[in-house]
Amino acid sequence: MTDVTDMNAKENANELHVEGLTKSYGDGGPVLRGLDLTVPTGALAAVLGPSGCGKTTLLRIVAGFLRADAGTVRVGRRVLTGPGAGVHVPPERRRVGIVPQEGALFPHLSVAHNVTFGLKGVDRAERRRRTDEMLELVGLAGYGDRMPHELSGGQQQRVALARALAPRPQLVLLDEPFNALDSALRAGVRTDVRTALRATGATAVLVTHDQQEALSTADLVAVVRDGRVAQCATPQDLYRRPADPWVADFVGDAVLLPGTVETDSTARTPLGTVPLGAPPAGLRTGTVLLRPEQLRLTDPTAEGAARGTVTDVCYYGHDAMVTVSVDGHDAPVGIRVAGPLRVRPGEETGVRVVGAGALHAEGGAPDRQT
Known part of the structure; x- marks a missing residue:
């Protein structure tokens, strides 16, 4: 019985649970209105919705940059955000990697030093090994000595992903990471990102405004409307069996x-x-x-x-x-x-x-x- 329990715990170690998340800004109405979302371990979920629906607010709360008014964020058995102000794990202790828009690399650091920036308390040999491993994973082996300005936009996004994956996070958050890339680069970088995430087994959440990107990249797509998830399903089920005409017209x-x-x-x-x-x-x-x-x-x-x-x-x-x-x-x-x-x-x-x-x-x- 213990073996089965341990196996289930391992399988769900990186599962993301968001329950009843609520958030308002100032005197305005709530941006999130009891949002619920579950992302299984190792899955890539795309969060899709119109402007102002709460996508970015959700991402910032999961990352720890914002406090929720109510609700819970849990990864595996760890509660990162609890009811009210009772639990709020700081961003640096969440084991959550962030891939922001346009990479946001440190321009004065080499590629290798960008990748190892978040590796605290790791000896030099392990830092070097981890850097080489991550750069090979994203298709940039041998680029460690280059500076960010020597890279293309797509290469910079790959480095940003390597930096997010280097500390071996439980969860990776991607905030419209392909937005600044031209259409010729976008498909290739998306494929590389998806491959790298699968290789590490990290659970991931991709925030995007691009319907085709969500359907073609993610394992699950959560359509957010007015601060709630209107429907969360596989891309095929979402397209073929939308919950209502609103969802149908929004995803295609x-x-x-x-x-x-x-x-x-x-x-x-x-x-x-x-x-x-x-x-x-x-x-x-x-x-x-x-x-x-x-x-x-x-x-x-x-x-x-x-x-x-x-x-x-x-x-x-x-x-x-x-x-x-x-x-x-x-x-x-x-x-x-x-x-x-x-x-x-x-x-x-x-x-x-x-x-x-x-x-x-x-x-x-x-x-x-x-």
Whole structure:
């Protein structure tokens, strides 16, 4: 029994638990309103949400830079922030590594000295060994003698990650670390960061405003709305089974249609009868959610096709987004099209649905400001 308990404790040693976190600034309303979040040991969770939703406040409280008004932050069995002012472990004692925006390296220190900056009480041989190990891990072996100004932006972010990982933290916090990188560098650095985190086994939280970055990088994505987690799920579950239309439209392009239930498995919409992926749970009317890749362009005279007019075409190379104004529907719909484009703005087209939709209670789309 003891062996099983010890094994479970080891497996959960770096698990992050945030429970009932509340925080207000001055006379303003609360920024965090009882936020809950759990990140399993070794997982990378992305925290995603619009401006002002509380992402940065959450990160600063977990790091120890801010005191919460209420709630608990725990890593494994260690309580870092307790109810009220009762428990507040200082940042330097939390075993939490920070990767800030733009690296924030010390410009007067070499790469090696930047990496070892947080290693207190470690002898010289171990510092050297740890530096070499971390730089090799982030793909910068042999760069220890260079100065920060001699590195590219992507290399500086890798050094910042090595510095955060060198003290072997239980938790790593990444505050929009790829924001300053151009698009050509971003994907490669994200892959390197993810690989390094997995190699060390550290639990990590990535704060980002980039939906695609969150979906493509994280093991879990927590969407924050008005100071609470609206939904936390794997990227695939979040995209395919969003909690409501707000979440659906925030994490990707969504087609939201008014729908009336015809049977337990279908709903009538401006695009015709749409199969439902789950029973309507007592709803008779609501919003039917589809994704743009579930729509197909077809002959406007085809049986069962909704008729419309192409209003815009955005070509991206690997695919295109075709916007269609559908007869009988106020808002235009976006259709993701792969392969050669055969339509132009102003042309009539038909639209049909492939696959099942999800029926939700009426709900608006989010403010997309990030």
